[in-house]
Amino acid sequence: KISINIFLISSIISTNIISNICKKIGAKWNDIEDSLRLDKRIGEFAYLKPGLGISGGNLERDLANVINVSKKNKIDYSLFNLWKKNSSYQKKWISRIIEKNIKISKLKKLGILGLSYKENTDSIKNSPSVNLINNLKKKQLYAYDPAIKKLKNNNVTLCKSSLEVIKKTSIIFIMTPWKEFKSLNENIFYKNKIKLIIDPFGLMISSSNFFNKKKIKYFSLQ
Numbered sequence: 001k002i003s004i005n006i007f008l009i010s011s012i013i014s015t016n017i018i019s020n021i022c023k024k025i026g027a028k029w030n031d032i033e034d035s036l037r038l039d040k041r042i043g044e045f046a047y048l049k050p051g052l053g054i055s056g057g058n059l060e061r062d063l064a065n066v067i068n069v070s071k072k073n074k075i076d077y078s079l080f081n082l083w084k085k086n087s088s089y090q091k092k093w094i095s096r097i098i099e100k101n102i103k104i105s106k107l108k109k110l111g112i113l114g115l116s117y118k119e120n121t122d123s124i125k126n127s128p129s130v131n132l133i134n135n136l137k138k139k140q141l142y143a144y145d146p147a148i149k150k151l152k153n154n155n156v157t158l159c160k161s162s163l164e165v166i167k168k169t170s171i172i173f174i175m176t177p178w179k180e181f182k183s184l185n186e187n188i189f190y191k192n193k194i195k196l197i198i199d200p201f202g203l204m205i206s207s208s209n210f211f212n213k214k215k216i217k218y219f220s221l222q
Contacts, residue, residue: 001062002062002065002066005058005059005062005063006062006063006066006080008047008059009054009059009062009063009083010083011046011047011048012047012051012053012054012059012087013054013083013086013087015047015048015049015050015051016050016051016053016086016090016221017086018032019050019221019222020050020221023221029050029222030222033048033049036048049177049201049202050200050201050202050221050222051090051128051200051201051221052090052091052093052094052128052200052221053086053087053088053089053090053091053128054083054087055117055118055126055127055128057123057125057126060087060126063080063083063084066080067080067081067084091128091131093200093221094128094132094173094198094200095135097198097219098198101196101217101219102171102196107136107139107171108139108170108171109140109142109168109169109170109171110136110139110140110141110142110169110171110173111141111142111143111144111165111166111168111169111171111172111173112129112132112133112141112142112143112144112156112165112172112173112175113143113144113145113162113165113172113173113174113175113176113178113181114129114144114145114174114175114176114177114178114181115127115129115130115143115145115148115151115175115176116129116145116147116148116176117129117176118176118177119176119177119178119179120147121147122147122148124148124151127175127176128175128176128200129143129145129173129175129176132173132175133153133155133156136155137153137155138155139155140155140157141153141155141156141157142156142157142159142164142165142168142169143156143157143158143159143165144158144159144160144161144162144164144165145176145178146178146180162180162181162184163188166188166189166192166194167192169194170193170194170195170196171194171195171196171197171198172189172194172196172197172198173198173199174197174198174199174200174201174203174204175200176201177201177203181203181204182203182204184203184204186204186207186210186211189211189216190210190214190216194216195216195217196216196217196218196219197211197216197217197218197219198219199218199219199220200220200221201220201221201222202220202221202222204218204220205220205222208220
């Protein structure tokens with residue numbers, strides 16, 4: 001199980017690094033992803049979506065396990081340390097976007113779509129949303145996740161739908177790639193005067209041109 005998770009981590013880290021290179025040189029990660037999935041040595045089910053580092057408890061735990069085993073047996077573990085460092089850097093992507101585009105003091109009416117660490121689960125352990133909430137603990141947040149009905153955070157108000165969050169806020173963070181978020185109509189954001197959308201997983205990437213025309217700032221890892 002640890003070996004499987006180490007190989008999964010290598011896919012996650014490689015995807016994030018190469019997708020960042022694509023952003024810098026103007027290449028399209030989606031085109032590269034399609035080619036990778038066609039290669040039998042990688043496969044259609046590979047972890048090839050850019051994301052916010054390693055999340056969930058199992059992968060982080062097993063990365064720590066393999067580092068500890070390597071230390072005890074005096075085996076070079078510098079590669080695993082680099083993975084850990086890269087994951088930490090990737091998790092701060094949202095913070096870097098915020099710092100470059102808006103002052104923390106001016107952040108108001110914030111909405112979070114997605115709380116679980118990945119879609120189709122109700123686990124929030126080590127999820128990017130929890131990290132975001134902790135970083136913005138002095139702000140009032142509105143959040144919705146189809147699988148999360150309770151959350152012990154005084155600064156977070158749970159809403160019953162995506163639309164409710166969008167109506168109450170002006171800045172949206174799409175933090176979990178649930179299918180229902182991908183099907184949101186782009187006009188909903190415009191009609192409700194959303195000013196900024198931070199969408200790490202690129203669920204609304206096909207609407208990026210629309211957002212630009214409507215002067216809605218849009219950021220994605222893709």
